Amino acid sequence: MESILLINDPVLNGSTTIHFELPNEGSKLDFESEKNGLLGYLRSHLHNHDLSIEVIVNESITSNKSFNDQDRYNRLHEINPNIELLRTTFGLDLNA
Structure with a gap:
């Protein structure tokens, strides 16, 4: 379910x-x-x-599953572009 x-x-x-x-x-x-x-x-x-x-x-529905860190970040960035400000403010790196 x-x-x-x-x-x-x-x-x-x-x-x-x-x-x-x-x-x-x-x-x-x-x-x-x-x-x-x-x-x-x-x-x-x-x-x-x-x-x-x-x-x-509705057979045209596509699933928006994220598989790696970059995909997850890109999906969050689509939802809320201010996440880039959060990432730069705290010096966060996706590769760490």
């Missing part, structure tokens, strides 16, 4: 519907089998019993 949830970020549509995109039908079937447990947990901890999860299959 964890690996399926890490594929893509869920999007809240309105106040009660969570849209979740998955790359194929197999992932959707795996997710659907565990969806009731997840919904029960979310509903009880968020005190919102109207929550629902809508699963959409």
